[in-house]
Structures are given as C-alpha cells and as structure tokens.
Amino acid sequence: MFRVAILDDEPQYVDVIADVVNFYNREYQCIYEVHKYISSFQFVDDIDSGVQFDICLLDIEMPNVSGMELAAKLCRQPKTFIVFITAYKEYAIDGYKYGVFRYIHKQDLKQELILALRDIAKRLARETGNYMLVKTPKYDGKVYFRDIIYLYKRAKDAVFVMDGAFRELKVRRTLTDIYKELPRNEFFYADRCYIVNLRHIDSVETQMRKLCLKNGDKVTISQSHMQEVKDLLARYWGENL
C-alpha cells in the first residue's frame, strides 16, 4: 500500500482530486491510501512529526506556506514523489530545483493525474526490493540501487558514492564482482574503474568527454563510448519516465 497526501486550500478541490485517485484505485486495482489536507500548517506538522508519504499532490498557490516552499522541505525525503496540481504551468521552472516529479494542469486534471499515478506506480513497483546487502565497519544493511550515484575502485576496495546519509561506503570487493549484482539497464562501466548509475547523470559534456553527476562529481569517458552512453541514457529514461 502506498500513502498519498492531497493538499489544497479549497476543500472541494481536495475531494475532486481524491475522487480521481479513488477512480484510479478501482480501475487499475491499486491501493493508494488517501490523506486529505486543506491547511499547509497541518501538513507541515505531520511531516515534521515523521509522517512519510509516497506521493504528495500539492497545490502551489496557497496562503501561509506555498507549495513551492513545501517542495523545498519535501525534497529532503528523496523517496517522495511530488506532483504539483496548478492552474499556472509557469511555476515549472522553479520546481525542477526541488525534483518535482510532474506538473498537472487543473484543466486536464483527470487525464494527467491518471498518467502520473500510472508512471509513479510503475516506478514504485520497480524500486521495491531493488537493493543489495552491504557490510562495512560503518554500515551493515541494505543499499538501494536508486541511492547509488556511482562506484569506483580505490586500491583493493570498491567505494559506493551514495545519495543520502552515507556519502561513501568502502567495501572490500572488486567492481566486477559488485557489477554482477547490479541491474544492467541502470548501471554501466564508464571506465575500467567507474560504474555509473544512469539515473544520477545530470548532464553530458560532449566536448570535455565528461559525465556530470547529481552530486557535482564528474566522470571522464572515452570518445568512442560517448554516443553509446547517450543512447543508454535515452533508453533508460524512455523506459523509466
């Protein structure tokens, strides 16, 4: 079961959105548990007290705390999908800084929300259970594939560079050995000493032959690999958006 928060200062509109989610539940046999909010204060209180949501459907224009401010707060929870429901698409430019999953136009609410819920469901289904077990002196437990930005070789160790609490995890294993456990459609060898997660490639610098990663690090790739990497990226996002 996945938890969905709906926040809009207009109570009628909260109900309209909830109806679409419930319609989606019936049509696609999903279980999205709906939590309705009409006050951003109440929503912030719940978030601060540790309540976690898988999906947050937020209005942008609200009194007190705006949707954009909430997104800035929520982007610290990387596992939450933020969807803005707005009459003004112009906000899209700012929202991308906070990793907003999608913008939905109020005019096309039903059609666009169903598409967004379907895409989120696909991604959630794929990500549940996608992890490997890692044991280091600092950490012993699951490492989700989505949290690995890249891996590199340091002497006889493999270092996981992570998106989250542990920035780096050093493991006494070879990269080749770890690569066997990683999903092939998501990870690739950028170089003999680097394995990169496609989802965390922020941009490609063709002239400089560099992959710029989400955390600001850069990995060099050979000229002959450049087009192949771009095609892999297109294929990855083609399957995962």
Added chain:
Amino acid sequence: MNIVWLKSVEYIATFWEISLAYVFCSRMLDVKLSVIKRVGFTLLLTVLIQYCNTLALFSPVTSGLVTCLLGITVSINARGRIVGSFFYSYFYILFVYIFDFLAASLFGLLLGERNLAGEVAYSLSIERCLFLILSKSLLTAAIYATLYLVKRLKTIGFRQMLIITVIGSALGGYFTTLTFEDITIERTVSWLLIFFLVIFLYTSFALYQQYLLENAELKVIHMRNELVSQQYAELLREYQENAKIHHDSLNHLSLIQNLLLEKKYQEAKQYLEEILQDISFSSITWSGNETIDYILNRKKKLAEASHIQFDIASDLLPELPVKASVLNIVFSNLLDNAIEACQKIKSVKPKIEVSVRRVHSMIVIMVENSVDTIPISRNGVWRTTKADKRLHGWGLKSVKSAVESCGGSMVYMEGDRTFKVVVTFFISKKDMDG
C-alpha cells in the same frame, strides 16, 4: 667477397622490405602501429624469411607464409579489419614479386645473362647483392609513388580486391615462369606493365566507389531537402490559416456582439462553437516552446480527425539551445510516422502518446504509438511500409542525424504492439535553469 658481408646485405634488404610492408599496410588501412611493435614484427619476419631463403629465393611458400604473418600482425592493430589487412599484405608481396623480377630482368639484360633470375635465386653472390639493392630501391620508389597516388582514395570493397588479386596473381605467375626461362626486353617491360595494371585497377575501383558514395549522399541530401520543403510548405499554409483566423476575429466578435444584443443566445453559442473548432488547435500551450507547441497542436488535430487518441504530457521547457529546424524535423517526422502507423490499425482503437520531459539537464521526448507491424531497420536505414517508397524510410534516419548533429541521441523501443521513439537533448545546466 666475405660471406658475412653478403649475408649482412641480405638481412638489411629483407629488414627494409618488411619495414616497407608495415608502412604500406598501415597507411592503406589508416592505422597506427607503435615503433616497438613494428620493429619487433619486422625482426621476427626478417629472421623467418632469411631462414626460408636459405632453402630457395622467390619461393611461393615463403611468400604465402609472409603474407599470412603480415596480415595477422597488421590486423591486430587494424581493429578487426582482417580481410583488408590480408589483402594489402598480399598486394605488397605482389609488388615485391614484380620488382624482384623486374630488377632481375633489368640486371639480366644489362649483364647479358638471360637466365640470371635462376642464378640469383639459388646462389649467394655479389650479383645477388647488387640485384637486391636494385630491386629494393625500385620497390621503395614504387611503394611511395603508390602511397602518394592513392592517399586520397577510399578503401575498395572485398570483391574488387579479389579481382585485382586474381589478375595480379595470374599475370605474376605466368611471367615468373617465363623470366626463369629466358630474359627478354618484352618480358622486362611486362613486369612494369603488371605493376601499372594493378595500380590502375585499384585506382579505378576506388574512384568508382567514391562516385557511388557521393551519389548516395547526393540522393540523401536531395530527399532531405524535399522533406524539409514539404514540411515548410505545410507550416506556411498553417501560418496563413492562423493569420486569416486572427484577421477574421474582429468580424466574429462584432457578429457575436450583435447576436447577444438581439438576445439570440442559441445562435451566438452555435457560432462560437463553430469558430472555436477552427482556432482551438493553435492556442494550447504544452511546452512553452512555440515550434513544439505549434506542431503538437497541428498533429493532434490531424490525428483526432483520423479517430486516433492523441495524448500529450509535457513539462514547461526553458529556452532551448536547439534550432527550430531540428525541433521541426524531430516532431514532424516522429508524429507523421506515428499517425501513419495508427491509420493502418483496424482491430483496436489506435493511440499516440507524446511526452516532453525535463530530467536533470536533459530534455527527453517520447513518441509512442500503436502499431500493426514493427518497422524494420536494415544497415541503419529504416525501411518504409508506405506505398511511396521514394521519400519515406528516411524520416527516422533524418531525425537521428538531426538529433546527433546537436549532440543528442535517438533510440527506439518495441513493445507489445507499440513502437516508441525516444529522443534526448543534452542541455547545459546554465540553459536549463533559464
């Protein structure tokens, strides 16, 4: 003369001959061979040839063995161009043969010994040394002249190489026997003619290949130009229609005002619906990019007229550093292909889904459509399923080359009765943040 000196001259001549072989093959195949590798292989082959030469000079077995070893060592550095490596090695050995016999014939004529070829082949002598110096000098001059002549030509195909090989071998074999028997001026000249014939054939084939290639490129350019002008004409027509609508809007508004003043609400409503049908397609903003939105609206209208479900999901895009002409090629071609594929579907309701998404510093464009048959790609060129085969099939190729010219990427995916094309543009962080 001391036998050691005679042997040294032989070793130097062979070493020079093999070094020249690597120069010839690597230049013809456009590969780089490191100095260490080149010297190592040359020394190895020199020792091998010298050993074989102690048994007999001009032996076909030695030539065959050297061709193979040259071919193998060159192909190691030629990234799998094994056939080319072997052919060029063979050409080189053929040149060696030609110039060895040409030198032997010339020498024979000069000294007045008509069976000199046989003599130098089987005995170590000063004549043999002089013959070697003459033959390798001629070979060096010929190789560099050949390289100079063919440096701008393209590599020729397998069949053409085979033709030259067969002709060269047949003529070489025939004149070898004759030269061993008796040296005459005609036979000496014939060796030179064989060399020119081989070069002539190679140059002719390469020029023909170049002509074919340029012709094919011209055809592609011509087809692309036709496609662009077709799309431009369509765009112009739509713009004119839009301008007309804009021009008429004042008249429409005054007419509606009159109808409302006269309280003819039903007529006013009906009139509004009529004109809205005409202008609605050009007014929806999907991505904020004029070119993209314009094409999306136009194609959506076209698709829906053919009873095709057309869903668009788009993020608002920043100002793109991608030319409008590239966006036009991408969207027009992909959507035209999708609409035409959907028009052929009879069994289920056809559907097209278009997504334009911002992901990190990338713009990802996806066009997915229902299909009856998945398009076929052969040698990177998409085969059309359309009746007019002249212009089509180039659509996807055109998109791919346009996208890659901007440093982007185009891939396709086949699903269960769906075909999806994904185009990615890589935008700098600065452009992405607007």
